[in-house]
Amino acid sequence: MYQEIQTTLQKFLRDEQPFYAFRQPGEEVLHLSTIQAAEPFDYGVLDKLATEQGFVMFPFSRQNEQGWWFTGDQLQEFAAPHRQESPADQTPLQVDESLSDFAAYSAQFKEMKAALNKGEVQKVILSRTLQVNEALTYDIPEIFTRLLEQYPKAFTYLVASRQTGIWMGASPELLFSRQDGMCTTVSLAGTRSNDPADASWTQKEIEEQGLVSNYIDNLLKAFRVDRYQKEGPFIIKAGHLTHLKTAYAFEDRSSFKLAQFVEALHPTPALCGEPKEKAMQLIHQVEKQDRSFYGGFLGPLNQGTINLYVNIRCMKVAPTHSTIFAGGGLTRQSDLQSEWNETVLKSKTLLSVITARP
Template sequence: MSLNGARLSLEAKIQRLRGAEHCEPLVQLIESVPALPLISWLASQTLYPRIYWHGRDKEDEVAAIGAAADFLFDDPVSDQQLANVYQHQRDLSSNHNIRYYGGVAFDRDVSGWPEFGRAHFVLPRMELRRSGKDFQLILNLNFEGRDRQTECDAALAALEQLQKPRPLTPPGKVHLLGRSEYPEFPRWKQLVEQVTAGKFNQHTPKVVLSRLSQLEINEPIDPWMVLACWQGRSPSSFQFGFQFSPERTFISCSPERLYRRRQQELFTEALAGTTVRGVSVEEDNQLAQQLLDDSKNSHENQLVRQHIVEHLAPLSSYVGADESPKIFKLPHIQHLHRAIRAQLKPCINDFQLLQALHPTPAVGGLPRDSALSFIRQQEGYNRGWYAGACGYLNKHESEFSVAIRSALIEPGRLNLFAGAGIVTGSDPEAEWQELDNKLATILSILVEL
C-alpha cells in the first residue's frame, strides 16, 4: 500500500473508532507501507516532537512524530515514580507493540536541560517503523481522560499534516565564530591530578571526566542531515535523535548499549578502554593488541564488568560475562568490550534495570555515588542527556543506549561532548587527546579540520 493509501486507510479506521461501543484507553492502528528513507521522512514533517531510533543490530529503525502521551519530569523524580507512571500506562492496553521513546539524564539529582528535563518519555502520535525489510505506518490514540471525538479529531489532524519525504539538505561545512572548552585544559589537568592522587584514588578508583566543546556558528544546521552523515560514518553504533521543539535537538551515534531486554532475557556490556585506529591493517592490529595488553585500560574494563555483574545479581537468576575483553572497532577509535547476559527474575521492570545500571562506571565511575558527587561538584557544566540513557520500552522488550558521542544543537551553537575514564596512571595530556579522538568523526562532518 502506498503512503497515501495507508493514510486513507487509517482515516477510515479512525472514523470507525468514533462509533465503537468500547475500545481500550490506548489504541494502535497499523498499515504496511513501501520502503521509505526514515530520516528524510522525519526531517520533512511539521509535527513535534520528532524522534529517531536506529538499533545497533540494524534490524530496528523508527522515525516518530507528535505525542499521544508525553511525560516530562523537570523536578526530581525517583525510579519508583517513573515505574509507577509507566506501569499505569502499561495497564491501559494489552497491546505489546506500543512503545514509549525517551531518555533519562546522566544525573537526575541536578536540573535538566530545557525540554529534556531529568526524564522525558513520549508515546508518539505517529511512527514509521522498519523491522528488517518490513515498513509500517503506526498511529497511536490515547483516550484516557479525553473525549473520544476530540482525540479522533487530533489523530485525523496529524494524518492531514503528513508529508512525503524530501531529500535532506546537502551537507556543508559551517564557519566557526568561536570555540570554547568546559573545562579548559589547565582545569582538566587539575581534575585528573585530583582523581589520580593516592588519597582520593583509594576510595574512588575511577571517575569519568568529560568535556563540553561549544562551537559558535551563525548559520542554521539541519540536525537530521548531521545525524544522517554521522550514521554513514558510524554504522556499528546506535543512532538516535530527540527534537522536542525547533529550538533544540539532541543527536547521538553511540557505540554503547546500556541494555537490551527481550521479556526476561537481558543483554548488556562493559565498554571501556580506548585507543585510536591505525592507518594500515598492520598498525590497526598492533594498536588493538597494545590495548588488550595495556594494564590501565584492562583494569578499567574489568572494573566496569565487575560493577555491572554485581548490580545485576540481585535482579537475576543468572548472570554471565566474558572473562576476557575483545576489541570493538569504530571509525576513529577502538574499545575493549565484554558481553554480559542475564536471566531476570519475574516481575523485574525496566526502571529497576535503569536504577541498577545507569549511569554505568563507563560514564560515571566507581564507586558510583562518590564519582557522581565529584563530577557534580567539579566538572563545571551540566551534562544533561549526555551520557544519559536513551531508548524505548514496552511490555515485551526494551532497549537503551548510553548517549556518548553526542551533540546538542541549538540556534547559533553546537554543543559536543566526550569523556574519558580516569584511573591510576592516567595522564592528563593523553586523556585530553582521547577526547579529541572521540570528537573527530562529528567534527569532520561539521567543520574543516
C-alpha cells in the same frame, strides 16, 4: 530514501514539530515518530509498558534534569541511508580547541587525580564540551544522515522535543535490553584509536574496564541472577576508536526486578565511577558543565521490548551553537595528555560529520 528522510526531517524542524528518530545497531531501518505526549519518566514504567510504544530519554543525573517518556502515534520506517548517499564533496568543519579549554580540563584533571591518589575513588569519569559556534539547526537532516551512514553499528538517533531540546548521537554502548525473554547488558570501557600502531592495551585500560565488569557482576548477584552468560572482554570498533567490551545475557524470569535493576545500573562506572556515590559527588563538584542528557540513557520501548543505550558520542544543538560532549575514565595511572587526546578523538565522532559551509 536519502531525499525522503531529508524532506521529512526538514519539515518537522521548520514546523517545530517534536519528534524522535533512531536506528538500532546493525539495523537497516530508520524509525521516525512525531512526539504527541511527554511524561516524566519513572523507572516503574519499565515494568508496566507491555503494550505501549515510545521513547525514553533520561539524564546522567537527576540534579538538574528529569527523564522523559515520549509517545507519538505515527512510527514511520525508512530504509536507512547507506554510505555515500549524501553529497560527498564537503570538507569537515575545523574547530579550534582553545588553550583555555585545555587549561580548564587540566585543572579539573588535577582535582580528580588528587581524589584518586587519596583513595577516595578508584575510577571517575571526567568529561568536557566542545562548542561549535555555527547555527546548525537547518543542517541537521544532512548531519544526521551522515551520522547514520558512518556509524552503521551504533545506536544512531535524533530527538527534538520541548523538554530536552535537540540532541543527536551515535552510541556504541548498550545500557540494557530485553528482547524475546532475554536480558542483555555490557561492560564497555577502555579506549584506543583504530590505528593498528595503537593497538596494545595497557594495564590501565584493562583495569578500568574490569571495574565496570565487577560492578555488573555484583549487581547481578544482588538481584539474584545467578545464571548468566558472560563473554569477553573482546575488542570492538566504534568508528575510528576501539574499546574493550564484555557482554552479559540472562533469562528474564518473573522474579527479576527489571525496573529496579536498570535504576541501580545507571550510571555505570563507564560514565560515573567507583564507588558510585563518591564519584558522582566529585563530578558535580569538579566539572563546570551540566552533563544534562550526556551520559544518560535513551532508546525505544516497544510492547515489552526494551532497548536502552548510553548517551555518548553526542551533541546538543541550540539555535546559535552546538555542544559536543566527550569524556573518559580516570584512574590513578591516568596521564593528562593521553586523557585529553582521548576526548579529542571521541568528539570526532560528531565533529567529522559536521561540514563547513561553502
